[in-house]
């Protein structure tokens with residue numbers, strides 16, 4: 287039972303001295319926090335960005351995490367983990383806007399609160415615009431893992447990733463990638479797949495692999511809802527904008543890249559979407575929350591200490607509390623958050639419950655469950671058609687890779703297996 291553990295907290299004894307109180311509580315041994323040191327503030331104006339619209343939640347705010355919140359965050363996060371590894375995740379908005387001094391302080395705080403035998407890892411998602419030698423030197427010295435947002439080669443990247451003046455940002459982001467490489471900083475590419483680059487899967491993938499030399503890539507589908515009004519003025523209808531990737535387009539995108547990857551890149555190029563799905567075929571928990579059976583272990587921390595159920599649910603309805611008033615672990619372990627987590631499984635559509643790929647997909651992320659299935663009920667995932675096509679297409683090679691891994695063989699052995707099978711098929715067809 288991953289949620290269950292005995293928890294200790296400080297209380298006061300009758301004489302006014304501090305004592306350790308044990309309590310039976312349901313709290314996870316580890317959890318993930320997406321912290322936003324600048325809230326949703328950003329120096330770019332990417333057309334599809336949903337964070338920018340979140341500024342409405344904090345009217346008049348400076349969007350700067352204070353030292354008080356910063357210290358409380360590190361102290362509570364490190365203190366609450368019962369594992370030997372703690373991940374501190376920074377994102378935005380754009381976290382570089384908070385300045386390098388803030389992150390030097392992060393390292394000081396981590397040294398102050400780190401428990402013996404615990405390893406602290408920092409991850410940092412950025413658009414790359416402000417990166418220079420000093421930032422990269424800092425990242426290298428402190429072993430930060432960087433997530434660099436990039437949507438493909440120049441034309442495809444610049445379609446939506448623009449600065450405040452409406453200019454494309456490709457050159458600046460590519461320069462940032464080169465700087466990271468020069469300084470030997472590990473980075474992942476985070477590629478938002480939209481209506482434009484979604485039609486050019488191999489161009490996008492080959493650019494990252496061959497021209498940029500990126501080894502770790504994650505593709506994130508852009509699904510922007512229209513119609514209706516959410517609590518923060520965000521759309522909450524069942525339609526999507528023209529910029530959004532279409533479900534069938536998403537399926538083809540994954541399939542085309544998968545076919546190239548599985549033929550020649552397994553073990554040398556890492557596509558997190560494929561690794562995350564393969565975990566399902568292995569019957570294991572993967573690294574991607576979207577394919578997990580439940581949610582709840584990844585909260586969002588705003589600049590002022592407010593905690594929400596998930597980065598995709600930063601809405602008043604999903605507000606859990608503030609870490610300056612309530613320990614973060616109590617918010618993560620709260621009944622509301624557990625209910626949020628269980629809802630992913632308990633609110634599956636009928637199509638999902640009858641789906642052959644349920645154990646792999648688990649209905650994907652609840653934020654995308656807003657369409658009515660043809661002839662069926664509500665709550666189906668907008669991307670379902672694409673996922674079904676991809677899972678059906680990848681099923682056989684995924685089973686082969688899962689079989690190899692179960693026998694302690696490297697998954698990359700699939701490449702010669704598939705090559706031999708292709709030769710046989712071709713000789714039969716001749």
Ligand code: SF4
Pocket residue numbers: 575576577580581582583584596597598630650651652653
């Ligand atoms: S709501 Fe979506 S993004 Fe958030 S934890 Fe669940 S699957 Fe992950």
Ligand code: SF4
Pocket residue numbers: 637638639641642643644647648649650667669670671673674
């Ligand atoms: S592929 Fe579609 S029906 Fe199947 S589990 Fe995923 S979202 Fe549900």
